[in-house]
Amino acid sequence: MIEDVYEPLARYRDEFKDKFSRFTREKFEALTEASGVDVAANRRCVARMRELQRRAARALAMAAVFCGLAFLGLLLALGCWGVPHFLPEEAARLPREGWWLGIAAGAVVVVVSIVLAVKKFGRGAVLGQKAEEQKQLAWAQMQPLNALYTWDITPKLIEATVPRLAFDPYFTVTRLEELHRRYGWSDDFNAGKSIIFAQSGTINGNAFVFGQYREMKWGMETYHGSLEISWTEMERDDDGKLRRVRHSETLTAEVEKPIPTYPEHKVLIYGNEAAPNLTFSREPSGLAVNGGLGNAVKKWWRLRKLKKFSRILDDDSNFTLMTNHEFETWFHAQNRNDEVEFRVLFTPVAQQQELALMQDQSVGYGDDFFFCKQNRINMLRSRHLDEATIDTNPERFHNYSYDGAFANFVAFNERYFKDAYFALAPLLAIPLYQQMRAQEDIWKGVLPPRSSSFWEHETIANFHGEDKFQHPDCITHSILKTDVVTRENGESVVAVTAYGYRGVERTDYVEVHGGDGRWHDVPVHWTEYLPVEHSGNMILAEDTGGDDAAPDPAEDGDSIVRRSIRSRLQR
Secondary structure, three states, X not given: OOOXXXXXXXXXXXXXXXXXXXXXXHHHHHHHHHHXXXXXHHHHHHHHHHHHHHHHHHHHHHHHHHHHHHHHHHHHHHHHHHHHHHOHHHHOOOOHHHHHHHHHHHHHHHHHHHHHHHHHHHXXXXXXXXXHHHHHHHHHHHHHHHOOOOOOHHHHHHHHHOOOEEEOOOOEHHHHHHHHHHHOOOHHHHOOEEEEEEEEEEEOOEEEEEEEEEEOEEEEEEEEEEEEEEEEEEEEOOOOOEEEEEEEEEEEEEEEEEEEEOOEEEEEEEEOOOOOOOEEEEOOOOOOOOOHHHHHHHHHHHHHHHHHHHOOOOOOOOOOOOOOHHHHHHHXXXXXXXXXXXXXXXXXXXXXXXXXXXXXXXXXXXXXXEEXXXXXXXXXXEHHHHHOOOOOOHXXXXXXXXXXXXXXXXXXXXXXXXXXXXXXXXXXXXXXXXXXXXXHHHHOOOOOOOOEOHHHHXXXXXXXXXXXXXXOOOOOOOEEEEEEEEEEOOEEEEEEEEEEEEEEEEEEEEEEEOOOOOEEEEEEEXXXXXXXXXXXXXXXXXXXXOOOOOXXXXXXXXXXXXXXXXXXXXX
């Protein structure tokens, strides 16, 4: 029987962290064995390369020293030549032979230093070329291992570590439809946004998706302008006589104009039928476990306000303070709409585990998460997730050094696991969420192969690059949106439309009062952003067998493999 995860913080600390680390190292060893890479030969090759690089760097450093000596020698020669010509009295203190000797010595230093510098530069170039040859050899040695990395390595390691957690090969239409039909998800969320990456899966059969998206929002930019003015005034001088005095001044002005901005965010969306009528939101409390007097006052004041709010009986909130005041002050879901369902969801066990997560200072990320529940949909954001890498592009594991590859493989996967796990942890802390199982999941593996969703299509389009689709006059980012045109013979033709903005130079004139007592029109140049759009097509083919596809080194920007989907641009 597969056990649930009701104590996410303790389980990570005492079990999952070390278990995942062990699985990660075992996976790398298995990949190494399958690749047949000669580890000892690669280490020797990389050692030779680095030794050659060190010797090349020393040679180039010595060349730079000799260049400096040549410059000093030139200064000596020029100085000895110039003193008799420009300072004859000073030159008379030293016999002429002394000046000629200085010129000769400077010339010798210049010539010898230049010869040695050229020699060292040449030596450094030769050693650098040999180091590059060793590096290319090391790349060739590692190519069999680099070719084995796939998009699904990290998700499968997490599945093997955490019970009840499963990841999809890609985000399918069926999974998206499940979010729509069973949990009430709305695609209104995607308006004005383009998905950069999506990773879907289930917790005990209940669907979730990690999404990274770019959205367009209007911001304001301040533009500055200036104008030089001058005028003449009659003023009396110290003798009392009138004279004309010319004055000048730089007038400045500024205007604020709209500008499109393109922030990127990451979000976790999770569907569960538990407490289907409950809505609430919470954000990081800003409290600290050992925060001193200021923190204690903040907690006291927050609890006081909650108690006062709880005593209001003539509003529609029906808010009732729970007996666990510590949980209430930290979680602070004051805007909840259903007290019964809130208590069904946040049982004493759930309260205890949520508190452990929020008050943690050493294992995870503490109280850094935003939690919004809208009926059967849960949306979570966290500060650490915004800074995390959530795609598992296997190219990041490619390395010419076996030891470097191992270190990078372990570090990335362990960080990825921690980031993803603690993004999910507030959900894992709620026992009822794991006890509720979606009925569709019972038929998992029985249903026919499924097509990729538009989330996945936008991800692939962004992976190709905005420049492949955007309007030629576009000067901003583009929001890429997709639409399936046809599906036949196992391939889908997907239209990609890029929405961006072109810029038109404008000038505003702002009246500014000058020191001459007059008003002047100061020009301020700014850019007006006007919408443009452009479309192109790409052709997708899903690997319905479910196995992750390895990247093909021969693929170019017009043809790629991303997870289990092969894509090419249509020309």
